[in-house]
Amino acid sequence: MTAEPLVPIDLAQIDVRVAPDLLPFAAPLENGVTGWNDRDVLWLGPDEWLVVSEPQTASTVARELHDALAGHHHSVLDVSANRIVFDLIDGLEVLSSGCGLDLHPTRWRPGMCAQTLFRKAQVILHQRDERTTRVFVRPSFERDVIDRLAATRVS
Amino acid sequence: MLLIRCPWCGPRDEIEFRYGGQAHIAYPADPDALSDADWADFLFMRDNPRGPFRERWYHVHGCRRWFNAVRDTSTHRFVATYRIDEEPV
Ligand SMILES: [Zn+2]
Numbered sequence: 010m011t012a013e014p015l016v017p018i019d020l021a022q023i024d025v026r027v028a029p030d031l032l033p034f035a036a037p038l039e040n041g042v043t044g045w046n047d048r049d050v051l052w053l054g055p056d057e058w059l060v061v062s063e064p065q066t067a068s069t070v071a072r073e074l075h076d077a078l079a080g081h082h083h084s085v086l087d088v089s090a091n092r093i094v095f096d097l098i099d100g101l102e103v104l105s106s107g108c109g110l111d112l113h114p115t116r117w118r119p120g121m122c123a124q125t126l127f128r129k130a131q132v133i134l135h136q137r138d139e140r141t142t143r144v145f146v147r148p149s150f151e152r153d154v155i156d157r158l159a160a161t162r163v164s
Numbered sequence: 165m166l167l168i169r170c171p172w173c174g175p176r177d178e179i180e181f182r183y184g185g186q187a188h189i190a191y192p193a194d195p196d197a198l199s200d201a202d203w204a205d206f207l208f209m210r211d212n213p214r215g216p217f218r219e220r221w222y223h224v225h226g227c228r229r230w231f232n233a234v235r236d237t238s239t240h241r242f243v244a245t246y247r248i249d250e251e252p253v
Contacts, residue, residue, distance in 0.1 A: 039172055054227040055172055109177025124226045131225050
């Protein structure tokens with residue numbers, strides 16, 4: 010893990026729940042991430058996904074989803090304020106100190122995501138490339154998670 | 165550490181899960197027709213076997229889905245986990 014301070018990234022986050030075959034993009038496999046234009050689509054559950062896109066685009070993405078799913082039972086929610094996001098570089102070993110997930114590179118690969126725990130905090134992990142892990146954490150746990158990551162890094 | 169296999173997410177640490185009691189207890193088709201004793205039986209009385217037991221579990225810190233498991237109550241071994249709409253293997 011590099012020694013730069015962890016800076017939150019401003020991103021739009023939209024939670025969508027619907028039957029998978031109705032999605033206007035190819036649904037990612039379990040624990041997987043796919044692209045939808047320039048957006049990331051994270052698998053959260055068998056009928057739930059998180060669309061992550063550029064800041065200030067939440068209403069645009071939400072409208073696109075509502076339009077595509079009109080007439081079908083669905084839910085689209087702007088949850089951009091729900092989680093703080095930051096990118097960890099070379100942080101898998103540090104994450105492993107507080108996470109039961111198997112983060113060894115043979116099992117945890119770029120393009121994967123998971124909802125899990127880092128110590129007591131619920132997190133979403135998204136492996137963006139070999140080195141970069143995007144971490145989503147509830148705002149009230151942000152300080153704790155960042156402090157724990159930093160403490161593990163120096164010790 | 166006990167690993168539990170979520171039928172959606174795969175094997176995960178047991179602290180990500182919450183227990184939900186005995187599985188496959190159907191809601192009474194006509195609750196009004198039940199006697200108080202039968203209603204209490206439906207609400208409160210659960211099997212307590214030694215050995216394989218079908219249970220509900222909730223992946224609260226993961227996909228937040230309910231699923232079923234067969235767990236051996238004498239060894240804590242998870243014999244199988246399966247989705248709500250599946251039959252145990
Ligand atoms: Zn799960």
